[in-house]
């Protein structure tokens with residue numbers, strides 16, 4: 001098939017590279033020539049484990065990139081994977097989706113049938129909105145010349161390549177039978193584990209073995225659009241809940257690690273997304289919960305549980321500041337070292353990261369801040385150009401004259417730091433491990449005051 005992916009960001013480049021690897025002639029369109037050149041030169045436009053190997057292998061063969069829309073004319077399937085940033089009221093700004101719709105409309109071929117797929121996370125009703133725009137700008141007939149459907153992506157940053165080849169589910173939202181059969185054919189190779197595993201082995205990406213096939217789920221467009229928001233919001237609620245329980249565990253001297261484990265043994269609850277943290281963040285959960293809430297308010301059905309999860313998450317960020325202050329007596333004039341700025345490991349993404357909120361709160365109380373992240377420092381500095389903080393090239397340097405070292409992101413390399421040396425450099429040897437990631441015995445044996453989150457003190 002001929003596939004086009006609009007947007008060479010996280011969604012478009014991963015989706016495009018995956019379909020190219022499955023043998024479809026795939027073109028990624030982006031206005032950013034740096035991204036276009038990167039793909040055509042066989043490199044990745046974004047940091048994502050495994051993506052560069054995939055692009056290197058298929059660029060110039062089944063994968064190409066361009067900043068022109070002409071390729072849409074020959075396409076069987078066009079994925080829209082552009083950004084949907086938040087507006088001031090939290091609702092999603094659809095300007096890039098609308099621009100893509102107009103550009104697609106101007107290049108559709110009236111002699112063929114094209115499926116246009118909303119892959120970005122978009123509000124319920126967007127497929128209908130895009131259909132109206134395309135009809136208006138192309139004068140072509142919906143369901144005859146083209147069809148706009150919903151096929152939300154469920155990729156996790158850091159594991160996107162694994163997730164795109166070995167998904168739990170593929171959700172297709174359309175009642176148009178022709179579109180359904182095109183999508184079924186497009187995804188047919190993912191419904192057999194052999195080809196995906198072959199590709200992952202070829203690019204040398206170590207993945208969790210999986211023997212269950214994905215569930216291929218067809219529904220109507222509006223339900224598919226809703227599934228994406230309802231899923232992300234549910235996961236955010238789950239994390240907020242365990243984080244609140246962890247705070248209570250500290251007050252009642254229970255151990256949140258054991259509590260989460262014990263809860264997760266119930267298959268109705270499951271053990272995933274019960275890891276205590278300084279709160280969820282990133283480029284998806286904050287944006288998607290905000291849009292979901294804005295939509296619910298607009299329709300007079302406010303999602304109280306989601307609203308509480310968002311508030312509770314902000315409280316969790318503030319709790320880290322409070323906990324540090326409780327230990328040090330004051331934050332004024334204290335020097336705090338941060339390990340990790342990204343919202344989770346294996347990504348360079350520092351958009352909407354809890355690190356920036358926690359750091360700003362501490363700066364507001366007069367603390368001096370020094371930070372390290374293996375991948376995220378460049379983006380963090382770019383997003384927060386005016387923050388008066390020191391960036392450390394070596395992780396150990398965050399300990400220099402510090403009164404506390406706070407681990408925010410559980411990068412594997414932080415386990416292997418020279419903790420002896422760090423202890424020698426510190427003014428007061430306090431480690432706050434917000435992911436309960438380090439070995440408490442190991443760190444305490446080195447003379448640190450070590451605290452995790454929710455593990456009783």
Ligand code: UGA
Nearest residue numbers: 153154155156157239273274275277280281282284343344
């Ligand atoms: C999330 C969803 O998990 C994906 O399914 C979805 O496709 C994606 O959003 C999206 O909408 O594009 P992602 O934002 O990459 O993926 O990150 P997650 O792995 O879900 O983590 C989100 C945040 O929750 C991170 O800050 C993470 O550290 C935190 N988290 C996660 C916890 O604090 N505890 C947990 O147990 C799990």
